Amino acid sequence: MPELPEVETIRGGLEKKIVGLTIKKVDICAPKSFIGKAQEVQGKKVIKVWRRAKMLGIDLTTGPAGGSSRPMSSLNAAGTRRDSLRPRHPSLALLFHLKMTGQLVLDDRKWKVEGGRMVGGHPTPDMRDAMPNSHTRVVFSFSDGSRLYFNDQRRFGWVKVVQSSELGVQGLFEKLGPEPLEKEFTWQILKQNLLKHKSTPIKSGLMDQQVVSGVGNIYANEACFNARIDPRARSLELSNAQFKKLHQGVVKALRDGIKHGGSTRAHFVDSEGHRGYFLDYAYVYGRDEHPCKICQTEIKKVTLGGRGTYFCPACQR
DNA sequence: TGCCCCCTGCAG
């Protein structure tokens, strides 16, 4: 599900709640969803929550609980890189990829057992569906009684126990393109990367994680609209002025996504179980047969690379 | 550079 704005929304919510907590227990309901040894993270303390592309990382102390360790990550609250790229210090982390339907929901009602019954707070209406259910694949229990649920209906997602050496230049992140909300993402870089695939539709190019990381189907559609460019256009056909508009369009779409707490089509909820509202503000995604918010022309839907593609035939040329 | 596939569920 989640693209950059959704993962960033989850990251921000989790950071406020779990930094400093110790993982007491890991319950794995779906073995294929958990890669690595759960034992390695039990007793470890959370020191940072970060994001790279559409992946979310939780840095853990490497030594016994309380031991000191340095964060593996490099992204601050705004999703921008603070300490530059690498080298990363040796440490341990949990790395999540939520794919299409993954959720990370923190249940911080402090459950107490009274008279054999669980007693706690009241879940929000949105959260009720995200509580441990038939789609819960992994449950992390923390020292203060709170729990983190990794839910994933379609089972495409995963969580992996990683060492810092597995990430970075030679690791899992090796092929990822630039972070679109960082300085390294310029219109020139975008142009250069898109031109590596001259005949690929521009919207499909934006979804290529080697071109720019973190953009998925919703925000690629919105970025093309923001730039007033036909999503079917080929990179070879674009002028420099259009590459600049596309660059701005990507950044605007992602920032707006974060501003509205992400997009909820069907499954996305943030770490508190609340949906996101960006789709209320979307210009084209999911709006086929509806009037364009700018010119009233009917929004069209086509398929590109097997993915639903929405655009305004009048605004986007 | 395109499919097919991993899976589950829902809408038409």
Next chain:
DNA sequence: CTGCAGGGGGCA
């Protein structure tokens, strides 16, 4: 029943 869904790895 078929088709489609915030992703992306693998294979021809």
